Amino acid sequence: MPNKAKPAMFELHKISLKYREQTVLKDASLTIRQGESVALVGPSGAGKSTLLKHLRSLQAAKVAWCPQHAGLVPMLSAYHNMYMGGLGRHSALYNLANLLRPLAGPKAELQALAQSLALDAELYSRVDELSGGQQQRVAIGRALYQQQTIFIGDEPVSAVDAIQADKMLSLISQRHQTIVLALHDTQQALRVCQRIIGLKDGAIAFDLPSAQVTSEQLAALYQA
């Protein structure tokens, strides 16, 4: 099915996003359809996180959310932090039992997930004893374990090396129908996403298929 015939996951029509008196994004319109992978790029403060949070709020029940600040529980293991992505699928009693001693079902699922994130050796380590990149992969694991159809990630691989970052992003792509990411690395955005939305000065500067984005357009985004 061509993308245009697929259902819209997000439809924004001339929306403005603000914090108190500060307008971050003004009169922005965009549609993101099922099956698309979209990267938001633009300078720091352009409003990428603000737009992602808004998109998340529109589809809260369908979104796996990977925020910029991972918000992991430091004294708990990678296992327990990743398990938190699936808390809503089980009863409080089941979750408590699993906290005391990992249960067979989630244990097998999270061991497999940890393997795909190259975290098998760290699965039962406290996250405050892991490196920044390992912690970021735990946060990705927690988002993947939400098992949703839409993935929204705010700089989800900023702390891992380029090769591992591409592997993580391809894992995310395999497991979700629709992806929206804020990425600082524009080359990575072009490699991984089919569509690029450039934000600057409170507006959408361009919204194009990756193959049509020029280096001049990207450079202009970051010029003062």
Ligand SMILES: Nc1ncnc2c1ncn2[C@@H]1O[C@H](COP(=O)(O)OP(=O)(O)OP(=O)(O)O)[C@@H](O)[C@H]1O
């Ligand atoms: N919770 C908040 N309350 C008030 N202002 C905020 C809040 N969050 C962000 N802002 C402001 O909104 C603007 C856009 O911030 P946002 O975090 O969306 O940008 P960004 O493009 O994601 O930046 P970065 O690339 O640095 O993460 C900035 O001027 C920021 O100071």
